[in-house]
Amino acid sequence: MKIEAPEYIRSIVPYPPGKPMDELEREYGVKNPIKLASNENAWGSSPKAIAAIRDALGNLNRYPDGSNFYLVQAIAGKFGFSPDEVVVGNGSDDIIECLVKAFVQPGDEVITSHPSFLMYQKVVQVRGGVNTILPLKGMRHNLDAILSHITDKTRLIFLDNPNNPTATAIKPTDLYNFLSSVPESVLVVLDEAYVDFMDLEQQVDIYSLVHNSKDRCGVVALRTFSKAYGLAGLRVGFGLMGSQVAEMLHRVRQPFNVNQLAQVAALAALEDTEFYQQTLDKTRQGMVWLQNEVEKLGCRRYLSQTNFFLVDVKGDATALYEAMLHKGVIIRSMKAYGYTNVIRITVGTEEENHRCITALAECLTELSYVA
Ligand SMILES: Cc1ncc(COP(=O)(O)O)c(C=O)c1O
Numbered sequence: 001m002k003i004e005a006p007e008y009i010r011s012i013v014p015y016p017p018g019k020p021m022d023e024l025e026r027e028y029g030v031k032n033p034i035k036l037a038s039n040e041n042a043w044g045s046s047p048k049a050i051a052a053i054r055d056a057l058g059n060l061n062r063y064p065d066g067s068n069f070y071l072v073q074a075i076a077g078k079f080g081f082s083p084d085e086v087v088v089g090n091g092s093d094d095i096i097e098c099l100v101k102a103f104v105q106p107g108d109e110v111i112t113s114h115p116s117f118l119m120y121q122k123v124v125q126v127r128g129g130v131n132t133i134l135p136l137k138g139m140r141h142n143l144d145a146i147l148s149h150i151t152d153k154t155r156l157i158f159l160d161n162p163n164n165p166t167a168t169a170i171k172p173t174d175l176y177n178f179l180s181s182v183p184e185s186v187l188v189v190l191d192e193a194y195v196d197f198m199d200l201e202q203q204v205d206i207y208s209l210v211h212n213s214k215d216r217c218g219v220v221a222l223r224t225f226s227k228a229y230g231l232a233g234l235r236v237g238f239g240l241m242g243s244q245v246a247e248m249l250h251r252v253r254q255p256f257n258v259n260q261l262a263q264v265a266a267l268a269a270l271e272d273t274e275f276y277q278q279t280l281d282k283t284r285q286g287m288v289w290l291q292n293e294v295e296k297l298g299c300r301r302y303l304s305q306t307n308f309f310l311v312d313v314k315g316d317a318t319a320l321y322e323a324m325l326h327k328g329v330i331i332r333s334m335k336a337y338g339y340t341n342v343i344r345i346t347v348g349t350e351e352e353n354h355r356c357i358t359a360l361a362e363c364l365t366e367l368s369y370v371a
């Protein structure tokens with residue numbers, strides 16, 4: 001075989017998939033491991049979504065509705081947008097990919113922060129685009145640096161707000177000022193995967209940001225059903241944007257990009273305000289408890305606007321991650337992101353949080369990290 005992928009594809013580092021839980025049990029000899037590593041919903045999925053999936057199982061021989069008609073209508077209604085301003089995708093990952101496909105040609109530039117959600121840089125590279133990657137400042141997006149790196153070739157700016165992995169949010173006034181300085185030829189993508197967990201006063205008015213874009217950049221907001229709505233396994237996300245932008249995404253998206261079960265489940269989850277509210281309440285309670293407990297253990301915790309938070313464990317984060325794994329608790333080491341002593345913990349159920357703290361206490365002692 002002589003075929004060879006271009007250099008910009010060969011140099012991509014594949015996303016490291018996590019191990020299936022069964023494998024982990026076998027490899028590490030642990031019972032019932034818990035995963036507090038992927039910022040998922042610890043309380044499962046909306047019972048209404050599960051019932052909707054059961055009802056739809058008889059139609060799997062049919063292709064899904066390629067227009068996502070009912071889901072788009074429901075999202076538009078809930079957020080006050082018109083249906084032609086909503087694009088639904090196979091996770092918000094899919095919308096990120098469509099944005100890059102639609103607006104970035106080889107050689108065009110896209111600005112992202114480091115660390116931030118890794119998917120942005122990857123899809124830009126797949127497209128042959130040029131990543132302009134700017135370090136966070138004090139664990140926050142450095143908006144001044146981003147402004148000063150905009151060139152004639154800049155097409156997109158990705159801002160995850162709150163940021164993953166630091167859980168920090170941009171101050172609304174800073175964001176409004178920033179947007180007013182971004183040229184019209186650039187699209188700013190505000191990835192709001194964790195918006196549901198944010199304090200209300202930190203949230204921005206997406207409707208006005210998308211609609212009042214005269215003389216400045218356009219704005220796209222990304223949302224997901226993977227976090228507060230508890231449907232990560234089904235892959236559904238959506239974007240709210242001007243209809244001209246949406247029209248371009250419809251040209252590049254796959255015709256059946258959201259499967260049938262995902263469509264009915266997301267629709268039901270959107271209407272299940274009880275499950276949604278319980279998730280937010282329990283996440284807040286769990287966050288307060290976990291943050292107190294890690295401080296009691298002598299670690300430093302960082303404030304969070306999401307369902308996860310960073311902890312400075314005052315010793316090598318990857319060694320701690322490995323030690324926790326042996327106790328059946330999966331968290332994330334932030335060492336690869338440049339935070340040598342920092343781990344990321346997702347809020348779990350009450351029982352999971354207790355197991356996490358017990359394991360953390362043991363590991364800190366075993367590794368002699370804190371006095
Ligand atoms: C900031 C951010 N954006 C997007 C996503 C992806 O969401 P989805 O599951 O909808 O593809 C994640 C997932 O962790 C994320 O952290």
